[in-house]
Amino acid sequence: MTTKTAAITAVGGYVPEHVLTNAALEQMVDTNDEWITSRTGIKERRILKPTSLGTSFMAIAAARELVQKKNLDPAAIDLVIVSTATPDMPVSSTAAFVATEIGALNAFAYDLQGACSGFLYGMSAASAHISSGRYQKVLLIGADTMSSIIDYTDRSTCVIFGDGAGAVLFEPNDEDLGLQDEVLRVDGKGREFLKIEAGGSMLPASSDTVAAGKHFLHQEGRPVFKFAVSNMVDAIEQVLDQNNLTKNDIDYVVAHQANKRILDAIAKNLDLDYEQMLVNIERYGNTTAATLPLLLWDYESKLKKNQKLLFTAFGGGFTWGATYLTWAYNT
Ligand code: ACO
Numbered sequence: 001m002t003t004k005t006a007a008i009t010a011v012g013g014y015v016p017e018h019v020l021t022n023a024a025l026e027q028m029v030d031t032n033d034e035w036i037t038s039r040t041g042i043k044e045r046r047i048l049k050p051t052s053l054g055t056s057f058m059a060i061a062a063a064r065e066l067v068q069k070k071n072l073d074p075a076a077i078d079l080v081i082v083s084t085a086t087p088d089m090p091v092s093s094t095a096a097f098v099a100t101e102i103g104a105l106n107a108f109a110y111d112l113q114g115a116c117s118g119f120l121y122g123m124s125a126a127s128a129h130i131s132s133g134r135y136q137k138v139l140l141i142g143a144d145t146m147s148s149i150i151d152y153t154d155r156s157t158c159v160i161f162g163d164g165a166g167a168v169l170f171e172p173n174d175e176d177l178g179l180q181d182e183v184l185r186v187d188g189k190g191r192e193f194l195k196i197e198a199g200g201s202m203l204p205a206s207s208d209t210v211a212a213g214k215h216f217l218h219q220e221g222r223p224v225f226k227f228a229v230s231n232m233v234d235a236i237e238q239v240l241d242q243n244n245l246t247k248n249d250i251d252y253v254v255a256h257q258a259n260k261r262i263l264d265a266i267a268k269n270l271d272l273d274y275e276q277m278l279v280n281i282e283r284y285g286n287t288t289a290a291t292l293p294l295l296l297w298d299y300e301s302k303l304k305k306n307q308k309l310l311f312t313a314f315g316g317g318f319t320w321g322a323t324y325l326t327w328a329y330n331t
Contacts, residue, residue, distance in 0.1 A: 004130065005170040006127035008170060011167070015165075017049075022038070028152055031159055044282075046287075055165070060098050062166055078221055080108075082143060083117065084111060093111050115290070116319070119293055123323055129260075139164060139169055144288035145163045151217075161288070182229075183235045183238045195316065196218070200212075232322065235321050245308070248274075253301075255278075257280060258315075286317065303327045309327055
């Protein structure tokens with residue numbers, strides 16, 4: 001059996017209709033448009049209403065769009081992976097529900113928790129499943145309902161995050177296009193800076209944990225910012241080096257949309273042209289596992305066959321990495 005590369009062959013996406021603007025946030029907490037724009041680059045974000053629709057609602061919508069665009073029989077899908085930090089419920093699997101709802105009746109499915117690097121890790125898993133030769137069609141979805149874990153009285157986090165979902169299909173490629181190489185890393189000591197303390201096995205949810213707001217996302221922005229920039233830059237340099245590439249060989253950098261200043265710092269450190277960076281943070285904020293596929297969704301018409309893309313992400317854990325992928329189709 002010859003090992004084949006796994007290429008992205010279709011993209012879908014979904015963002016909720018409700019728009020939460022900086023002006024609206026000014027009415028909720030002590031903040032202002034100037035602070036949010038200059039510190040993060042975010043102008044508005046989408047919020048799932050009601051929250052009880054759950055992350056699966058957005059994941060299903062993104063997957064259905066992909067299935068329709070690609071004219072794909074969902075029964076032909078072998079595997080559905082949902083990368084998410086905000087599953088519908090701790091148990092059962094969101095991916096299982098999504099697979100059944102979209103008609104992927106012959107698939108198996110699982111959730112993957114890599115926080116903001118969840119989609120990047122999911123690309124690795126999807127590609128490895130394809131290259132094993134056992135599977136032909138892997139649907140990878142990055143989806144997060146960040147509004148379900150954000151304290152809307154905490155100005156340091158509520159301005160940053162939004163909700164959304166993006167989906168891609170991985171298939172074997174005969175021209176050696178698709179995922180070429182990756183550098184994926186973790187540093188478990190990072191959980192001190194970015195976490196939800198309660199609701200897991202160490203501190204099960206109780207009325208005390210809820211009263212103390214420990215079911216909300218806690219982030220120490222400055223250290224996270226510093227680790228994010230240096231680790232993403234290191235991972236990108238390593239993956240370029242491993243593949244004898246320079247930054248001039250790269251058509252687009254598809255970077256996790258956490259903060260416009262992080263994107264600027266990556267571009268500056270690597271001496272990239274700003275046109276090489278795909279950016280949509282101003283409209284969606286940080287949608288965690290959904291930022292990378294939502295970039296592909298927004299920019300799909302710009303991408304051309306054989307172009308070289310560098311993906312990078314950083315998130316809770318800490319988790320991070322960089323992935324080199326060649327684009328496999330023209331729209
Ligand atoms: N409006 C106005 N003032 C604010 C706001 C706000 N929304 N939020 C914080 N401030 C204030 C602070 O209280 C502080 O005031 P003080 O100096 O009087 O104490 C001041 O602004 C500076 O606060 P910092 O936290 O130091 O601000 P910073 O410039 O670091 O920006 C931010 C904060 C945007 C969170 C930034 O640190 C950041 O983006 N960090 C990285 C986040 C990230 O990349 N996360 C990735 C992973 S997310 C995941 O995995 C789920």
